Amino acid sequence: QVQLVESGGGLVQAGGSLRLSCVASGGTFSTYRMGWFRQAPGKEREFVGGISNLSVSTYYADSVKGRFTISRDNAKNTVYLQMNNLKAEDTAVYYCAGGLYMNDYRSARGYNYWGQGTQVTVSS
Numbered sequence: 397q398v399q400l401v402e403s404g405g406g407l408v409q410a411g412g413s414l415r416l417s418c419v420a421s422g423g424t425f426s427t428y429r430m431g432w433f434r435q436a437p438g439k440e441r442e443f444v445g446g447i448s449n450l451s452v453s454t455y456y457a458d459s460v461k462g463r464f465t466i467s468r469d470n471a472k473n474t475v476y477l478q479m480n481n482l483k484a485e486d487t488a489v490y491y492c493a494g495g496l497y498m499n500d501y502r503s504a505r506g507y508n509y510w511g512q513g514t515q516v517t518v519s520s
Contacts, residue, residue, distance in 0.1 A: 430446065431494075445457065464477060464480070
């Protein structure tokens with residue numbers, strides 16, 4: 397069973413940066429396609445970014461394109477989300493997710509495993 401544990405969340409001022417990490421255990425990390433999602437209070441969970449298993453392809457929501465960067469280190473079983481120029485509307489709980497077979501990185505339904513989430517709060 398794959399377990400995902402996120403870290404790196406916190407409180408930051410608008411315009412600041414944070415880097416989220418998600419460490420995987422219990423599976424062959426290099427075979428998993430990975431994604432980051434977020435959920436703000438009262439809103440549905442939404443796609444943030446995705447990365448293929450060997451980092452060949454990356455995908456981003458329009459709202460974060462140019463500000464966020466997803467990357468992974470398969471030797472460390474870790475996926476990252478570098479978040480720059482943060483805005484108040486980026487405030488949410490951020491989740492990492494892993495899946496083997498999905499083709500649509502933007503759909504949460506395709507992911508098999510989820511972390512517990514890490515809170516990101518951006519003050520304006």
